[in-house]
Amino acid sequence: MKYRISLFFCFLLISMFTNAQSVLVSGKVVDEGGVPLPGVTVLIERTNKGASTTFEGTYAIKALDKEQVLIFSYIGFQTQKVKIGDQTIIDVILQESLESLEEVQVVAFQKQKKNSVIGSINTISPSELKIPSSNLTNALAGKLAGMISYQRSGEPGQDNAEFFIRGVTSFGYANNPLILIDGLEVSTNDLARIEPDNIASFSIMKDATATALYGARGANGVILVTTKEGKKGKAKVSFRYENKFSSPSLTNDFLGAVDYMQLFNRATRSRDESAPLMYSISKIYGTLNGVDMNIYPNVDWYNELFKDFTLNRSANLNVTGGGDIAQYYLSVSHNNETGLLKVNPLNNFNNNININRSNLRANVNIDLTKSTKIAVKFYSLFERYNGPSVSANDIFSSVMQANPANFPKYYRYPDNLGFNHTLFGNKGNGGFPNPYADMVKGYKDRFTNTIFSQVQIEQDLDFITKGLKFRGMASVRTYAENQNTREYTPFYYGMAEVETEEGILNFLYQIQEGTEYLNNPSVNNYGNSNFYYELVTEYNRLFNEIHDIGGLLVFNFSESLNTIGGNSAFSTLPSRNMGISGRLAYNYKTKYFTEFNFGYNGSEKFAKDNRYGFFPSIGFGWIMSNEKWFSEKLPDVNLFKLKVTHGLVGNDGISSADDRFFYLSDVNLNNWDYSYTWGIDYSNSYAGYLIDRYSNTNVTWEVAKKTNYGLEIGLFNELTIQADYFTEHRTKIYMPRDFIPETMGLTTAISSNLGEVKSKGVDISLDYNKAFDSGLILSARANFTYATNKILVNGEPEYLYNYLSRVGHPVNQQWGLIAERLFIDQADINNSPEQFNGFSSSTNSYMPGDIKYTDVNQDGVVNELDMVPIGDPQVPEIVYGFGLSAVYKNFDFSMFMQGVGNTSFFINPQDISPFVNERNALSVIANNHWSINNPDPNAFWPRLSTYPISNNEQNSTWWLRDGDFLRLKSIEFGYTLPEANRGLFNGINSRLYFAGLNLLNFSKFDLWDPEMAGNGLGYPPQKVYNLGMQINF
């Protein structure tokens, strides 16, 4: 928007200096396509004199003498200087600037000149977000200083990364940043599905000055995405096609049936020397010899269920262009994403994940009159999902639950015994997990539509006062989902032994009758919509070349319908938010900057008196490098900027979406769980009541007080460094008061705004760009984010032992027992404190080889009072990334490394303990466990058991793992074909490339992909090999 101001300025200047004696120069300014450029600034070097091109691109200016130089500058184009000499007509062709966006910065509700921004905002080029994944959120980690991000699952469609701006700074309900696409608040899924090709700018806003205008919703930071708009000129077409091979980054290794059975028997005897053995010698030998797979199955469930790799494709086509009246940007894309699941040849339906997404984006700008502009944006996403009837993530986890020796996935008999169904394997009376049957027994068919449309009108109000502008915007987003799940009931068969005169015979028997047809589908329909309106008045004016004043006033209101789901009274009501925000900015000689921002917002969630929150912020900046003395002394430092901001930001997402209207109590007056019945025949029944929430009119906004100290340095025009140090004090965090005893008789906890968290951290980014004379263009980029926090006030009881308190520890700190080692012998147990009184006298008793814990409080018993903070927080405190890219002639190469630090997680022993319920066993446990023969007090796994040992399943340092990792996140080689300049292919410019994702991993933890942390048995993150092609013409 700012360039329009400068444009106006030029007019002003022209009118001031037209009476001087001089040479008259005129001409026309066009772009490379020959399209006239209106509003180009034409300035005479070292003077204040200038002009501006007309709508036809023509200009006229009076210069004092021929030695003067004209400077042609225009937003989005490279500035050109031309010496007048003898010319009186100077026509100029301006080259488009690739770094044009660097000059203006998208900030809240407007764009500012980059150098005048004092808020902490990081912007990256959309090309940085291009990785071989159809999920944009997977690309975020390590790319933006200030963003903490990690990805726990690789399941197509469910693989959103978690991301937080400057870490988790609250333990309240919502920690996630506000995501805005073209000004409209959207969900993480919407962000995930946006095509990097369509992004014009991607920024995160971190401090109070940058986010205060979002008042209510900006406390957790803001992600701001704008999509590309049309540019004047002839149509430019760009087409991209990619083929991706995707395979798990790391898979778990399980025991084969023979090893499994032997170890199972040992586990049985390990706890009870006289216990009968589950697997007979003949069964083990039969399996070893592979006699009959029906009777002696040896199932590698992982391979039975999953393929080694899968193929995904994506294509994107976009066209941009336009004339004087209208400019357009159109994009269509399609991508096809598939899962790793195998399909049963007997089914005629596909139970593998197969997602087809098509999206269309049309952004059209219309110049209605010289001062009135209309922008229309339209976006639709149609997604067709086909997949298993149960969650694919669960299928992955269920490999751990299956048993390799009990039964095959299905019994193979010639002609299938003549039946029209699969003879799925099971055992005994059934009920044992057969993940294959679960996977192939049905499929889920879903389609979803997202439609987004937006219209914006912009009006120059120069006729009222110079520099005044008004715009209004209305956006609607609707989402609809329709899902059908179809399943048949599997037929289960078991193999039984009978003794006959001829010896032991095996016969197949039916355990469970199923259906040979798909049962009626279970249907799930869901939809929601958001409406958003904003009215903006903007004022920008430069007085006397030194006083630059900017003002902004925004009025906005929004409504969301049925975004929550559920059928409670509160969840079905709309959510609404409204507010006024403003900005007042002033800079003196582009050296000294100050800015005041505020947001004044209301939320429907709170009582009338506490409904509105006022969130002001203030900031100062100083571009030292613009001082004369500085540039003289340090000419190599092309930028040196200091900035400091301070302010408040709010958050109304303090509780789950159906827990709103805190000023009302939530009472269920018709609760049949609390009913009672009287009467002779038990028929005089009355429902009871249940208080789900006690009313609290004082509940209000969560408030973050943020301070940011920033430094920007530019060296040799090659290296840019941006560093911020921040602190945040989050108060009024809504949380339950956990210190109310049962004797109060409350049916629910009482919550109030009492929590407080203090955070701090640094984020640094480095950018290096250099073009060598040899033609090599090198750029490097590095980001580092460190964010840590500690709880100051927590609604917790006064613990008898200080270490139980969460106060002073990070929000995501984990507590657990200190495991010393495994018990050596019975005497060791007898001489140690009793662990969890009660277990000692039960079937859960612990034995030598089970975990020994420290009695921290020395009260003679180990229990939850001995749990101390252990390890690092679950959410990493450090996220970093660094990469390099090089272009030489027709070749290009880039790579990016990404890592996290200061994080730990627990292996959940309940998930992987072998043999419990006859489940599978990980090889690592077979190789390294405590036994009489291997009484290693530090073995990976304690004494084996075929049933759960509660003592060993406690959260403790035994199961704590370091979650740090560094991975080769992406790597890319490209080759640009020499441009053909004749015939059919004239002007076509194409590039072939190979890209890889997650190819290498460095970590201390090797059981599974460490990024999955505690969810290691789920759908693993993917390793992707991508072949792509891009064509521009």
Add this chain to the structure above:
Amino acid sequence: MKNKLTFILILLIITSSCDEYLDIVPDQTQQIDLLFDREEAAYTALATCYTYLPENDGVYTSYVTMSDDVTTPIAKETDGIKIMKGQQSASSPKLSYWSGYNGQGSLWQGIRHCNILIENIHNVIDMTDEEKNSWAAEAKFLKAYYHFLLLTYYGPIPIVDENLPISATDQQVRVTRKPIDECFDYIVNTIDEAIIDLPIRVLNSNDLGRIDQVIAKSIKSRVLLYAASPLFNGNSEMYSDFVDENGQHYFNQSYDPLKWDLARDASLDAINASLESGINLYQFISAPPSFDSQNFQYEFIRKQYDVKYSIVDRWNSELIWGNSDPVTGNDWWQMQAGCMMKNPNSSSVEAAWQWIAPTLRSVELFYTKNGLPIDEDLTFDYSNRFNTTNVSSLQNLQAQYGNRTAILNLDREPRFYSSLAFDRGYNRTWGGFWNLRMRKGEIHGRIANSNDYLITGYALKKLVHPDSEGDGYSKIVTYSWPMIRFAEVYLNYAEALNESNGPSQEAYNVLNLIRDRAGVKSVEEAWGDSSIALTLNKHTNQDGFREIIHQERLIELSFEGHRYNDLRRWRFAEEYMNNPVYGWSVDQTSEEGYYTIMEVGNRSFNFPRDYFHPISINEITVNPNLIQNPGW
């Protein structure tokens, strides 16, 4: 200029409607005041007071299995059995009345809801004062009863006579435990206050199950009996060190014999009130099923019907307070589903779980046919009781003539045959009369390796309605679980009489009422006959008579959830609940094999810790003013 004005105007219009825009909750959402608006709505508040009554008729909520007289296979352990095996823990207490369990809310919530009703019932428009007072009295009684239940399992407890406001400070909510005498006094006084406004006896068929004076007086008799019992009366042996932060003893340290007088008087009062309301010991007066019409000539059989139906007959004349809200909907969660044997003729066996099995200890508890303990009856071959013998023709009402069964199963009192089912005995159920064959491989024995089996070889008939069938949920005949029945009040009276005054004819007479209904000889006849009684005239001294009263109580009230409490209040718990329980070898097919005694589970009782349940660690942490029970 015109544009400017329009713009400002628009802005003004929009901002002025701000407040309405954010008021989106429609009127008439559910608020608590609406409860005390009309009588019909107030029933919701009343139901909520009652809903916290513990479900002793539910398998997983019942205290019945928390005992040494029944057990289950390992795979089917209920929380009660787990506690018996020593798995109670302060980290996550099982069957916790304090913190709630298995879907049952904390009794403190029940108390809060009673107080809410008491505070607000006067707001109701369409009720008379008398009705309001009567409802408030019901809530008051329930409040006292909930305090009593907490006292029974936790000893000294905080008293919550009035609700603390939601806005109470952290310090205010940290209540302290009160000495047990203060707790007992509070409970008794509150019951007394309630009695004034309660109806004498609720007879309206719609209201059965609601509290009346007879119920209140009978429960009061139980409360005072507990207060006088050794666990709570002068227990300096176990609790001399158990003091509050001021050094005051939670348990009174000197025995007060006058407490028995209070129990005696309250019991007599309850007996009189019951009799005036037509309550009596139950007699079966209906026509017997056809298969028993011949047998009904024998008193031995008739007495079994009397005893049996005194429990399972809905709203029978002996029931003082029956549970009118049985575990339904999910009928198979009833205690009787857990006890019920599977009908071998039925293809579906869903509702019969048959895994709650009486242990040998309960088998040995019942009297001989002479009304004497099996080790005190000279005619009973006590030392060979685990051997088998031929069932003689004279014993064919007890077991199958010509078959062999354990000596232990023969020549016992009618209550034995009415309550327990055994191999080669009978079962009158599934619409007929069954000869039981319970060894492995036999028709009523353990099926394959099913986890649903009777691990001791005995089935519990007492709690199963004979018309309940195991082939469908709808065929379970639900009855009103006895919260208190008349026989108990008699037993309370007899015990209190003996403790306060020693043996007396009045006490014998009271006990004989129970014995007569059960079909055994009177105390004097049984113990005064030198040809049968090993310890002649045991009933004539206070200690001997105490033993007799104790055993009578354990037999009569067996499997009704009293044993655990009685053994504790007499301070016998560590004696009974700290050793294994036994049964027959049910996985054996042969007679010798089957009739071999086998350990079927342990019982662990940590003295004195396990006399009371632990308060959860979390609660102690939240409220540092609460002092944990000793040993936990």
